[in-house]
Amino acid sequence: MSPRADVSIDLGDRSYSIQIGSGLLGSPDIFAGLPKAGAALIVTNTTVKPLYAQRLRDAIGARYAKVHEVVLPDGEAHKNWETLNAIFDALLANACDRKTVIFALGGGVVGDMAGFAAASYMRGVPFVQVPTTLLAQVDSSVGGKTAINHPLGKNMIGAFYQPLQVVCDLDTLHTLPPREFSAGLAEVIKYGPIADMAFLDWIEANVEALMRRDTAALAHAVRRSCEIKAHVVGQDEREAGLRAILNFGHTFGHAIEAGLGYGEWLHGEAVGCGMVMSIELSQRLGTVDRAFATRLTRLIERAGLPVRGPALGPDRYIELMRVDKKAEAGEIKFVVIDAPGHASVRGAPDALVRDVLAATCG
Amino acid sequence: MSPRADVSIDLGDRSYSIQIGSGLLGSPDIFAGLPKAGAALIVTNTTVKPLYAQRLRDAIGARYAKVHEVVLPDGEAHKNWETLNAIFDALLANACDRKTVIFALGGGVVGDMAGFAAASYMRGVPFVQVPTTLLAQVDSSVGGKTAINHPLGKNMIGAFYQPLQVVCDLDTLHTLPPREFSAGLAEVIKYGPIADMAFLDWIEANVEALMRRDTAALAHAVRRSCEIKAHVVGQDEREAGLRAILNFGHTFGHAIEAGLGYGEWLHGEAVGCGMVMSIELSQRLGTVDRAFATRLTRLIERAGLPVRGPALGPDRYIELMRVDKKAEAGEIKFVVIDAPGHASVRGAPDALVRDVLAATCG
Secondary structure (H helix, E strand, O other), X not given: OOOOEEEEEOOHHHOEEEEEEOOOOOOHHHHOOOOOOOEEEEEEEOOOHHHHHHHHHHHHOOOOOEEEEEEEOOOHHHOOHHHHXXXXXXXXXXXXOOOOEEEEEEOHHHHHHHXXXXXXXXXXXXXXXXXXXXXXXXXXXXXXXXXXXXOOXXXXXXXXXXXXXXXXXXXXXXXXXXXXXXXXXXXXXXHHHHHOHHHHHHHHHHHHHHHOOOHHHHHHHHHHHHHHHHHHHHHOOOOOOHHHHHHOOHHHHHHHHHXXXXXXXXXXXXXXXXXXXXXXXXXXXXXXXXXHHHHHHHHHHHOOOOOOEOOOOHHHHHHHHHOOOOOEOOEOOEEEEEEOOEEEEEOOOHHHHHHHHHHHEO | OOOOEEEXXXXXXXXXXXXXXXXXXXXXXXXXXXXXXOEEEEEEEOOOHHHHHHHHHHHHOOOOOEEEEEEEOOOHHHXXXXXXXXXXXXXXXXXXXXXXXXXXXXXXXXXXXXXXXXXXXOOOOOEEEEEOOHHHHHHHOOOOEEEEEEOOEEEEEEEEOOOOEXXXXXXXXXXXXXXXXXXXXXXXHHHHHHHOHHHHHHHHHHHHHHHOOOHHHHHHHHXXXXXXXXXXXXXXXXXXXXXXXXXXXXXXXXXHHHHHOOOOOOHHHHHHHHHHHHHHHHHHHXXXXXXXXXXXXXXXXXXXXXXXXXXXXXXXXXXXXXXXXXXXXOEOOEEEEEEOOEEEEEOOOHHHHHHHHHHHEO
């Protein structure tokens, strides 16, 4: 077992900790701080269940008289109302009450849906994130954003709802398919240009170690990512301002996902490519130089991510970005790198956005 | 215009005021404190739209460049995901952003759905309650409970989400059908036995004035109801304890609604009958005497409400009540009158509940 690292999210009475390490999932001690309840519900998917559901059951079995389970289809294409409703059906069919603890065991899609179900069932029940993908460990399980997609836009329906605890077992990353692992690296890389250039240097120096899933490298990447996210979320839980910088690459990325149909590209792949587009935009806005844009693009490519966008056509990109949550009164908002290690949210002239799309797509 | 009364809900940075009076709906001044935004969305239903939508549009038209509208089918039977989704569709089709203000114009069903849509759209947009039924003015528009129904239980999926403002225009009560008006009186009567015996005395003395919709009587009933609700919600926003007393009559009432199919009985009718059952239970538990139970039942009857429950059979009642949100580990919880003017939440032996159902149903 590698040394365990804990990261705290400081949100007053909604504070919680993120445990990061090897061998955590099967350890009852890890879950010892959770409230007592008659029942728990594990929300997982068809891919993760055979790998890790029994391990989690063994760890929490002594705490709850009944441990129910709902197994969702795998993939972003299923992050919709119909699948969410399968969670409500399971809760109600098992007469789960307000104290029932929901465990999200899986990647970002499972976490988003289990979290929104927990936020909404009886107007809120306790929940725990047990992320099993790199993307979920470094980003989506932390900070309380939950949502489902709408055909017209990603994450359009959801809630800010904090978990009681996040348990990141690094061992689960060893079963992740290469495409999914790379998708997670996109969100790791993200933290460099927006907040921490030393971390970007470290990722560049360690990307091969990460790609071969070296435990010490993974531990550092997950911990530092969670620290940066915790710092940002602690200052701006509900995204009144600062928190929006965590969406670097996401305005373009969400358009790619919605435009191709959810699930065609993985979220992290779309974000990786979206970061290439965003750094191109930043460079054309004059805030970073060409060398920095090239450097970031090169790292994204080394992480096994796409660096050219699908040829949806600029009109379609712009139409999709106009309904992004960050848009205001029809003006598309982009996270732009002001200077290496600093980001802000701003609009950009349509013509410039079209130039960026022309340079980075197809 | 009758004198305007304001009641404040004190919830820290989520505090707001309830304005109560005649002629408020068409007055732009009433809405002067709302935040600026590019767009507003009025959520209403097919019954209320022809009566009041234009008046609200006139009042808020100068504040928003665009005022969109979504018109839902009328009735509790439509308080489901499908109808909720019609609100999301309207928001997205009109490219509504995070600052869009949602106005709920209608009764409890419209308020619950518009409120949950506001809580969930882009993880939360501002909203305003403009209740046009007595039930919504005295109860459901105040306190931030929003929800939709699930086939297995009422209000099972929702959020605690406070409005920015509640505007109770007493004039709208004059177009309310008698059945709906009586249903609202159930929630007015409720406040007496749980919290304020002087108010119960006043209702008994003024029930005929209320039934003929005397403006001064309505103003007092709405104001005092809102004051009591504001006091309770201010102490326990998320129903950790005290707030549950506001559900007097609701454990039995929800079973009636779910058992008959939503919309067969109005919510307030089911609550009225549920209070008869609950006071019968209280009497059999020995906390109030027969005279008090008879007195309350008589008042409920005078308000035009049913005092005998439908013959669902005791097994079905009990099955439905076991999935009520207040149930814990399968134990049904009832709001019981401890003494006139005081209530608490407790369990009761199944045999006693069966006796109550036998005495009050069919």
